[in-house]
Every structure is written in structure tokens, then in C-alpha cells.
Amino acid sequence: MYEIIAEISRWAIPLTLLLVPLAAVLRGVPVFEAFVEGAGEGFATAIKTIPYLVAMLVAISVFRASGAMELMVQTLSPALNLIGFPAEVLPHAIMRPLSGGAALGIATDLIATHGPDSFIGQLVSTMQGSTDTTFYVLTLYFGSVGISRYRYAIISGLAADLTTLAASVFIVQKVFGAGG
Amino acid sequence: MVNYIWLGMIVFSILVAGADGRIEVITRAALEGANNAVKTSLNLIAIIAFWLGIMRLAEAAGLVRALARLVRPLTRLLFPGVPKEHPALGAVIMNLSANILGLGNAATPMGLIAMQELQKLNRGDPKTATDAMCTFLALNTSCLTLIPSTIIGIRLMHNSADPAAIVGTTIFATACGMSVAILVDRVMRFIYHLRGR
Known part of the structure; x- marks a missing residue:
């Protein structure tokens, strides 16, 4: 049980980073532009x-x-x-x-x-x-x-x-x- | 209430330090606190920018809405005031999931995004917390971490016979705290509405 959860924790972010942009591309989103636009609000x-x-x-x-x-x-x-x-x-x-x-x-x-x-x-x-x-x-x-x-x-x-x-x-x- | 807690901490501290004859520590401690606050905020810039970028993609791809739809039975109970399938609910769920998995770096930006979305739904005074925000923070601050990895690491370092032995007790204690948080949130919401606040 412990190992399974630890494994999920290890994979969660890399998989998010892989699947979210892929899903966005499939929906026709200009991924780079959209990412930059979102990240731009980080500073404020x-x-x-x-x-x-x-x-x-x-x-x-x-x-x-x-x-x-x-x-x-x-x-x-x-x-x-x-x-x-x-x-x-x-x-x-x-x-x-x-x-x-x-x-x-x-x-x-x-x-x-x-x-x-x-x-x-x-x-x-x-x-x-x-x-x-x-x-x-x-x-x-x-x-x-x-x-x-x-x-x-x-x-x-x-x-x-x-x-x-x-x-x-x-x-x-x-x-x-x-x-x- | 936060006004009184804040003032109380400062007044009490200064009285104690004064009575103790070490009033000089106050000035240094105050500046240190301010310095730490600015450092913490500046450190947040990088991870917030990164996760806001990813979240923008997730939103554009319709993933946040899909997630909100998936957990609707749960969120309908907890957040009756938030329109169903609103992106705020997706962000709330992502924040809680990151908390559960112990991904502190991802949890904070998701939480801030959830707050921004909830603030968009705020029809009252923009400086006053809404019901949904209070519920979200009650959940967030009492939230379960399945594996408290930091403390397990420290136990390992000090030669514990079973470093992960506390996982079960931690989950029990968190579950108790979370149930009370949800309950108190409901009761207080009711009381505040009766008083019209």
C-alpha cells in the first residue's frame, strides 16, 4: 500500500506535465502561447x-x-x-x-x-x-x-x-x- | 477575529519581552519575520507561474471542467453555492489531490488558482471571504496526506525500527480533524447566515 502511494506521488507531476499539453494540442490549443499567457499571471x-x-x-x-x-x-x-x-x-x-x-x-x-x-x-x-x-x-x-x-x-x-x-x-x- | 488574534500576539509578546528585560529582541524578530515573508512570496513566483501555465492549458483542453464533472456528487454537497462544472471546483479538487499525494509544491499554486476562481464568484464585498472559500480552506488546512514523507525521513534518520509506523495514526488523526472541520464549517456558515453576515 505504502509503495503504491509513493509510486503514484512520484509519477503524478511528470504525467500531468505530459498529458495536459498533449490533451490541449488535440483540442487545437496553441500550447506555447497559452502556457505563457497563464504563467504571466504568476508574478502578480x-x-x-x-x-x-x-x-x-x-x-x-x-x-x-x-x-x-x-x-x-x-x-x-x-x-x-x-x-x-x-x-x-x-x-x-x-x-x-x-x-x-x-x-x-x-x-x-x-x-x-x-x-x-x-x-x-x-x-x-x-x-x-x-x-x-x-x-x-x-x-x-x-x-x-x-x-x-x-x-x-x-x-x-x-x-x-x-x-x-x-x-x-x-x-x-x-x-x-x-x-x- | 483575525484582527484580535494578530493584535493579541503582538501586544502579549511585547509585554512579555518588556517584563523580561529583553525588549531589544522584538525589533530584530519583527524585521526577520517581514524578511521571511517577502522571501516566501518571491519563492512562490516560480512555482505559481509554472502551474498557472499548466492550468491554462488544462482549462483550454477542457480537463478542469471534466474533473469538476467527475467529482460533482461530492462538490455539490460541499459547495452548494458554486455552479456545477465551474473551473473553481476542478482547481479545488486538484489542490486537495496534490495535498493528499504530498505534492506541496503543486498544491499551493492549485490552491491559489482555486481561490482566484472562487473570488470571481464573489458577489459581495471583494475583501470578505465567501462561504465556498471558508469551506475550501477548512478542507485544505485539515487535509489528509497519505504519506507524511518528511517526517518519515526524519524518523529513518534517527534509526526508527519502523519509520512508516505513524502512517496509520496520522490518517486516523487527520480523518477526525477533517470531519470536524467540515462540521464546524457547516455550523458556522449557518450561524453567520442567521446573523446576516
């Missing part, structure tokens, strides 16, 4: 995201560097320990929706310290793979079309993140056991 789309990303990444960067995140972790960890959530993993849980790179750094560090097959190692691996960088994605996607009023998008995104977190703790305990 990317540039448009700058102010939104600057706003969000400045807040995230300041939050991390100031020690505010550390303080939040210290305040929350006793309560979380009570429900069987290891405090070591909390910085990752807080960072995951904000910055993919920073969360991956924390996960790598935890795996190196506790070992990949320890409870904490399995838990942080599951957490890293099961959710996306909610704030970054919202900022980037909305920013690219000039939307600054997100309505309830953050609520659904964070509700999903919290659920994923709880589900990760639950399933890793069930599958790998809380010990180790």
Missing part, C-alpha cells in the same frame, strides 16, 4: 501575497522570539499533564498552526532527544503529519485574492487542529501505548 499573484504574509509572519516571529510562546507553554502544561498530554509536545502543538518550518524543527528535536519509537516520538510524528499550517495557509490563500475579512475560517481551522491534536494523543496511546 505571488507579489500580492507579500503584505499579508509580512503582517502574519511578523506577529509569529515576535511571538516566538519574545518568550511569549515559552510562557504560554509553561502556563498550560500542568493542566495538560493531567489529561495525559505530555508537556514536551506542547510547543509543537502551539507552533504547528503558525509555522510549518518551526514545528518541523521542534519535531525533529523531540525525535532526536526521545527517539522516534518512544511515545513522544510517535506522538509528535503523528501530529506533524496530520495537520497543516492553518494560519499560514489562510493568510497566503486569502491574501492572494485580496481578502482581509476571514469570517469564520479561523474557527473551523483551529477546531480541526484541536481535534487532530486530541485524536493524535488518543490513537498513539491506543496503538503504541503510553509507556516507552
Whole structure:
């Protein structure tokens, strides 16, 4: 199963690159011209995201560097320990929706310290793979079309993140056991 | 809401740093954040241009519409406000598929294309998110990756006995998150419509 999916992932883009232009030619599309015309919008789309990303990444960067995140972790960890959530993993849980790179750094560090097959190692691996960088994605996607009023998008995104977190703790305990 | 989260993060951070006697880190961190943002956007130019080119071909060949037609039973449930066979739905599906396959480089441009198409359908204020956009982002941010290859690589590097052991738990956790995302999206949409927002 694993190999099949990995193989599909490897072939997906080369095949797209082969079949899409072929299909376009068969429909009589001037492929080179059409490609250039589409690609021409790439610059504007990317540039448009700058102010939104600057706003969000400045807040995230300041939050991390100031020690505010550390303080939040210290305040929350006793309560979380009570429900069987290891405090070591909390910085990752807080960072995951904000910055993919920073969360991956924390996960790598935890795996190196506790070992990949320890409870904490399995838990942080599951957490890293099961959710996306909610704030970054919202900022980037909305920013690219000039939307600054997100309505309830953050609520659904964070509700999903919290659920994923709880589900990760639950399933890793069930599958790998809380010990180790 | 994003206004309060943003302001809260900044105010809280400055208070903490000030109380800690290390207020000087704020200035550097702020500039670093801004710098990273610009770099990220500039790095996106290449992949977005490339995928926009391919997508233009796919659209001209009728492939995006064909894809949208193929997944209509699903999208009719999730995106009732989007006209059937609209290119936005094709782009949404391509973004989610790229996510599932773990093709991050392709997923982002597809997602931005989907947003552009959804924005064309926005009949209200162009600065306010539509229902369909909120649903799309709820799906996107909670989306399943079948193989979390980065983390498997890191586990392998640290001599895990079974690096891929977490695939099953990851899929379980993601499925829970995705179900809640869809549910909360529906409930919030309903509440916002009641309030007329």
C-alpha cells in the first residue's frame, strides 16, 4: 500500500506535465502561447501575497522570539499533564498552526532527544503529519485574492487542529501505548 | 477575529519581552519575520507561474471542467453555492489531490488558482471571504496526506525500527480533524447566515 502511494506521488507531476499539453494540442490549443499567457499571471499573484504574509509572519516571529510562546507553554502544561498530554509536545502543538518550518524543527528535536519509537516520538510524528499550517495557509490563500475579512475560517481551522491534536494523543496511546 | 488574534500576539509578546528585560529582541524578530515573508512570496513566483501555465492549458483542453464533472456528487454537497462544472471546483479538487499525494509544491499554486476562481464568484464585498472559500480552506488546512514523507525521513534518520509506523495514526488523526472541520464549517456558515453576515 505504502509503495503504491509513493509510486503514484512520484509519477503524478511528470504525467500531468505530459498529458495536459498533449490533451490541449488535440483540442487545437496553441500550447506555447497559452502556457505563457497563464504563467504571466504568476508574478502578480505571488507579489500580492507579500503584505499579508509580512503582517502574519511578523506577529509569529515576535511571538516566538519574545518568550511569549515559552510562557504560554509553561502556563498550560500542568493542566495538560493531567489529561495525559505530555508537556514536551506542547510547543509543537502551539507552533504547528503558525509555522510549518518551526514545528518541523521542534519535531525533529523531540525525535532526536526521545527517539522516534518512544511515545513522544510517535506522538509528535503523528501530529506533524496530520495537520497543516492553518494560519499560514489562510493568510497566503486569502491574501492572494485580496481578502482581509476571514469570517469564520479561523474557527473551523483551529477546531480541526484541536481535534487532530486530541485524536493524535488518543490513537498513539491506543496503538503504541503510553509507556516507552 | 483575525484582527484580535494578530493584535493579541503582538501586544502579549511585547509585554512579555518588556517584563523580561529583553525588549531589544522584538525589533530584530519583527524585521526577520517581514524578511521571511517577502522571501516566501518571491519563492512562490516560480512555482505559481509554472502551474498557472499548466492550468491554462488544462482549462483550454477542457480537463478542469471534466474533473469538476467527475467529482460533482461530492462538490455539490460541499459547495452548494458554486455552479456545477465551474473551473473553481476542478482547481479545488486538484489542490486537495496534490495535498493528499504530498505534492506541496503543486498544491499551493492549485490552491491559489482555486481561490482566484472562487473570488470571481464573489458577489459581495471583494475583501470578505465567501462561504465556498471558508469551506475550501477548512478542507485544505485539515487535509489528509497519505504519506507524511518528511517526517518519515526524519524518523529513518534517527534509526526508527519502523519509520512508516505513524502512517496509520496520522490518517486516523487527520480523518477526525477533517470531519470536524467540515462540521464546524457547516455550523458556522449557518450561524453567520442567521446573523446576516
